[in-house]
Amino acid sequence: MRTKRTTRLAIYAALLSGALVASGVTAASAEERDPVADAIAQAPLNAQVINDQHESASVDLSTGEGALVAENAHHQEASISYDLDSGPSLTLTAQDSRSSNGADTTAQVLSDGSARLLTVFTDADSNLVSKYATEIPEGWAAQKRSDGGYDIVPGPVLRDALGKHGLSGEFVLATIDAPWAVDANGAEVATSFELVGNQLLQRIKPDANTAFPVTADPRVVGHGYYFSIYYNKSETRSMRDTGAVVGFILAAGAAIAALPGGVAVSAVLYTVGAGAVAAIATVAGNASGEGRCLKLDVPSFIPTSVKC
Structure with missing residues (x-):
């Protein structure tokens, strides 16, 4: 014979099941939610992204001088590049995808003329690091900005030669924007870039209040030459x-x-x-x-x- 308590629990379960069905969500689908996909969908500037998590994409720059490309290969191998019509390109390729600390990376092109590698860390760790292989065109160099990002500018030889020919001004091929990272609640997480040889490191420093997953990215903006x-x-x-x-x-x-x-x-x-x-x-x-x-x-x- 059922007790009042058992009957009451059965009623609650029925009501909960009905609410999930009414909202189009079943208990099974609720358990199958992908935290990485959710974090990517909630990332800053997400409304401007033109490709989904597993798609590759390319967009021509408004200046007509090149294109921004995002490539998503198997197993979430991802890269972004700023390719000039004249040949040179700046490329960032994610390394250690799906690593031991739960990192997952996807390449995205944004409608504002930028591209980014969005990395989601699902596992808590005291020292999270994203690693990106960086290919900078020959003769050019990365110059760190005060906000922590990098400008890709002429190296010393090219810069001196441009000056000798009377050329001066803003020779910025592209910019790697200042780093950012946010947690599952949208709170900012301390982060910084470090360029070591041809590898760009993004270090993320969560604290006791950080809610996982944590999302971060390097974002490339192509400038052309002015x-x-x-x-x-x-x-x-x-x-x-x-x-x-x-x-x-x-x-x-x-x-x-x-x-x-x-x-x-x-x-x-x-x-x-x-x-x-x-x-x-x-x-x-x-x-x-x-x-x-x-x-x-x-x-x-x-x-x-x-x-x-």
Whole structure:
């Protein structure tokens, strides 16, 4: 004979089962929830992700100079790369996927023109580390920023050569954004990057209040090249002629292309069109007549008359 207590428990169980069915969730499916998939779905900027956890994807940059690629292979082997049309690329590849501390990594492309490797740590550990093999184009170097991220900029040889050819400005191929990590409650977790040789390490430091899983990522943003070329008075005077304009630009491109890492910059110089050449010659003529010099912004090839 059933007791009142047994009957009451049976009623509670029936009510709970009915609630789960009504919501489309069964007891079995509740137990089968994937904590990694849940963490990925709740990651910052998730609304901008264009591929799912196991898909690869590629998106062309709005500047038309290259593409951002995310590759997800078997067993969650993942990599992201910023590939320029001129050949060089910056690539990050996840290492130690599904390691002993429960790390799981997926590559994602975002609609804002960035790509990231999202790593989820499901097991508590006092010292979590994500390891990424980093391939930086020849002639370029990683320069650490004050926020803990890295800019990929010309190395010493390329930088000096650019200066000798009158090129200056923002030569940032791409940026590895400042590191971040959040726990299951959305609370920030202390984290930092360290570049050791060709390996990027992201160290995550959970504390007693950290709720697992913890999600973290390195995010790559491609910039292309935005710089200016400054010409002296003699060069400006010569560039009143369209032939001289073409000659100066192609000469700079050829000299830079011969340097390690220079082909990417020279490829941008070679995109100058006939309309831009005519406009440059006109501004150079006006600048020369006023005792001023020519400045040329690239890749827009907009000429400006400046003091010199």
